[in-house]
Amino acid sequence: MRQLIQNLKTGETTLETVPAPQVRAGQVLIRTRRSLVSLGTERMLVEFGRASLLSKARQHPDRVKQVLEKISTDGLMPTLEAVFRKLDQPLPLGYCNVGEVVAVGAGVTDLAVGDRVASNGPHAEVVCVPRNLVARIPDGVSDEQATFTVIGAIGLQGIRLLSPTLGETVAVIGLGLIGLLTAQLLRLNGCRVIGLDPDETKLTLARQLGIDALNPAQTDAVSAVTELTGGVGADGVIITASAKLNAARTDTIMAQAARMSRKRGRIVLVGVVGLHLNRADFYEKELTFQVSCSYGPGRYDTAYEQHGHDYPLPYVRWTENRNFQTILHLIQTGQLPVDPLITEVVPLTDYQQIYGQLDHPSGASARIASLLSYPDGSQPLGTLVTLRESAVGQTAGVIGMIGAGNFAASTLLPDLHKAGATIRTIASANGLNGTLLAKKYGIDRSTTNYHDMLTDPAIDLCVITTRHNSHAQLTIDALQAGKHVFVEKPLAIYEDELTAIIAAQQTAGRMVLVGFNRRFSPTAQKAKVLLGGDNAGAVPMNVIATMNAGAIPANAWVHDRAVGGGRILGEACHYIDLITYLTGSRVVSVCLNAMGQQPTETTDSASLLLRHENGATGVINYFANGSKAYAKERIEVYSQERTLVLDNFKSLTGYGFQGFSRLSGRQDKGHAEQCRQLIQMLRSGGPSPIPFGEIVNTTQATLAALRSLQESRWVSV
Template identity: 60%
Template sequence: MKQIIQDLKKGDTILEEVPVPLVKKGHVLIKTSKSLVSLGTEKMLVEFGKANFIQKAKQQPDKVKMVLDKVKTDGLKPTIDAVFNKLGQPLPLGYCNVGEVVAVGKGVSEFKIGDRVASNGNHAEYVLVPKNLVAKIPDNVSDEEAAFTVIGAIGLQGIRLLNPTFGETIVVVGLGLIGLVTAELLKANGCNVIGFDFDPEKIKIAKSKGITAINPSEGTDQVKFVETFTNGVGADGVIITASSKSNEIISQSAQMCRKLGRIVLVGVIGLDISRADFYNKEISFQVSCSYGPGRYDEEYEQKGNDYPIGYVRWTEKRNFEAVLNAISVGSLDVNPLITERVPLKEFETIYGDMSSSKSIASILEYNSTEEPKNTVTLNEKEFGGNKGIIGIVGAGNFTSATILPSLKKLNADIKYIASSGGLSSTTMAKQYGITNSTTNYKEILTDNEADLVFITTKHNMHASMVLETLRADKSVFVEKPLALNRDELNEIIEEYNSRNVSISVGFNRRFAPLAKQMKKVLGKDNTPMNIVATMNAGFIPSDVWVHDMEIGGGRIIGEACHYIDLCTYLAGSKVKSVCMNSMGVNPEENTDNASILLKYENGTNAVINYFANGSKAYSKERVEVYSQERTLVMDNWRKLRGFGFKKFSKCSSKQDKGHYNQFNELISSQKSGGESIIPFEEIVNTTKASFAAIESLKEGRWIEVK
């Protein structure tokens, strides 16, 4: 299928060929008939993509500070690599989609195949959308009209926050697409509406809808006009739908308001607010978030858990439905807003020069007759029956920033890369010369040539995919963790023991050059030692998926397992028992501020401090080892110092956490038929130890690792 994307590095807007997504639980797959180009939002994205690096930096000063902090801790090259990797990930454009449902996922009962629906899907021939971001289209509403659903919901949410009553005077600043829809909905709500814009054509359309529309460039003072119009009272409220860097808009909006007036910001403007403008009248100000309640809430959007209507009357989905109803009954007429209709293949007509475009609403038309394909072949390549042919499942940031650059240096043979949406996998396939991009990872499992599968999906998918891979008689590398609970782990152990393939987990720290140097200078006598390992992991908001115990497993199981394995490698022994204590008065099942105590079979004692409340300016990782009146101190995988060693005092390295070495050993082992690069019993022991840490936190005692 074809999809419009924005290349943030080069600035190009591209019609890309990508595989069609597979329908999944809680989602519907839609074949697109029309989509609406939101010129305001998309113009900002396109212009950001075309800007040079200095201009991009000026637009995002907060990101510049993050980059500078990363340079201090990680060094220049890793930071530059991370920035370019981020810019190398294109953005899908569009969020106003209309089409026909062609597949329905599990747990979806409100839609069936053949339904006409509106959604926030991208500009693509097929879109996969969560059910709470989809609404049925009334029979008397055309696909073109329904394409305004999401835009209408953005305006409607601003209105709901303003809470206007019948007869109030409301000002709409900016009569672009959202502004015109907002003004008309306010009119339907029984409000007196004043609109301001500098475009004569938009003023003309607004007037035709009964809106008092003014062009300030003709000499009208906006504040004085509102004062006169309201007999000196001032506007009851202002909705700002304009896009401008100027601070003048917010100041004028406050001056237009009556005492205790309300201002809601839907657009993007300068927000250097003058206290005096707001103080005397006690004006309230609020920023509207997209389509309504539920936006960016993982539980609502991705898991499909609706808010009870008695408590949240207007969710984003119910706002979609309200807009469609307004179009159906004639209280919202969007047809006059359509400026042009453009076939998808002629998309450059719209995107070629958006800066000078006078279009209000551009409709993209789709008429694809091709059969949907879940796999796109980007280049023909013969693998000649070689071993170590790789298929990658998961095309997220870790794959693009870490795995693929390492595999490229190794000249690894990669036949497939899979992602749920198809865009990220296609982008990476083109960049790294991978043969196929797919949305159906099962194609990798049924291909006899692919014998090594990398799994880099969300944590809750690891165990089931590992099992599927083992049952397909393929070796597997899975990014940590291997499993999220004992039942999953036991099933993997049973399956592994019945197969002649290998399992590797992404415990890369033991393969780092400085970790190998530490192991070397400590010697092979297996003497007990004390290890203190600190991970200054950094804060992650509580609503991010890694904290969800069902999806991410929490940061101890999902991330601290790295250091359990590292301590195991240095100790040369397996964990015997675990005790974990967390910061705070009431220990919970999940934490990312904790100290983990490990007792090893050979008498080694290890403490892992996993903290999320430290400064990002400080080193992210630090390891200290105390053994036989000797001490090793490793700082952030860049420096290693030894004290008390006869033939070692210090060494340094570029920041290297062992990924390249790990993949090198993995591929070599796969080609030669060697053993797993980490003994399977150590992988199991580390996984069980991470489970024991959580159990210890819950029960407040030492837990034996069995």
């Protein structure tokens, strides 16, 4: 299938051929018929992509601050590489999709194959969308009309926040597509609407729709609104304009909105403008200001959007899905005419007819709503795309990669590429990320069905970099298919999963390696040598590892016990493995003490105590409440009146070691060396870079730590 994407580094808009997504539980697979181009939003993405690096930085000063903090802790080059990798990740365009249901996932019972639906799916021939972001299209509403569902809901949510009453006067600043829809919806609420926009084409259309339209470039907007309201001012102002790149215009918009409002008026921001507010403008009139969030309640709530948990109607009357339904009903009954807003319908393959003019004022102003039309759907849905003829031949150690997220793109694929790995297939859920990475790294095939690589006899190893809750089953599937496995940590998030993996590995007799990369760092390996190498375990030692992890949002998937397993399980496992490596001994018991009063299922600020078979002890301090200006990782080893300090995997300092005082260099956490040893093992044979028994012990210790947290006691491993 084909999909439109935007490159944020170059500003180029392209139509990519990617494998079609597969339907997932709680989601709906839709073959697209029409989609609407959100000219304002998508124009901003195009302009941002085409801007210089300095201009990009000026637009996001908060991100610049984060970059400077990262430079201070991780160094200049690693930070710059991370920034450029981020910019190199293209974005899918579009969020106003109409099509026909071709499959429904488990748990979806109120939609069926053949239903016409509107969703927030992107500009792609096939989209997979969570159920709560899909609405059935009623009879009498054409595909073209239904494309206004999602963008209409954006305007509707702004109105719901404004809470207009019958007879009030509302000014709408910005008469683009959202502005014109908002103005019509306000008129349906019994409001008098005054629209403001400098574009005469839009003003003419607004007047045809019964809106009092003014050009602020030709008249004093504040005086005009004040006069039209008998000197009172507007009861409410809804800003639907986009002026983020023009600070002067932003100041004008916000100031005008405040000055044209009556005392105790309300202002709602739906569009994108900087918030350069003048306190005096708001203070004297006691104005209320609010920013509207997209389609309505439920937006960005994982429980609502991804897990399908609806809000009860008596308590949340208007969710984003119910807003979708409202817009469709208004179109069906003729109360919201959208046909006059349609400027053109362009075949998907002619997308440049629209996007080639987005950043040209003359081309953009001539358009209100541009629609893309799609093929009739007679072509089969392909989940595998071949990008080049296979170069695998009889090569040993061929790899298939499952997962194409940030870690795979930023770290694992570059390091595997440097190690000379031969990667035949990459699988990703949406098909886009995997295809773009395949092109970048010379991978033969991209798929959305990972079974394509399990049944491929040319593939020897499966690399798994998906979300944590899928690691165990994917590992078992790969082992049962006779493949070696390299899985990003953690190996499993529940004990029964680990038991099943052990059984599958014993039956298959294949290697299972986990991405415990810290032990492969040059500083960690030098520390191991200084401590005695393979004989390091002869004398017990004390190890203290501190991770200044930093806070992440409470709703991040990593915190979810059933999805990410929590940060101790997902990240602190690195340090259990590292301490096992340094001490030369496995863990026998653990005790986890978390910050706070009550036992919890997961935590991200805790101290973990380890006892090892040889009497060594470890302390892992995993904290999320420290300063980001402080180094992220620090390991201290105390043994035989000697001390080693490993600082952020950039330096190793020794105290009491004859002939050694310090090793320093660029930060290196061991990813590249682990990849090198992995490829060498695949091609030449030999033992796994990490013994499977140690991997199992580390996983058992981490799971035991979570039991310790809940039961407030030491737990044996």
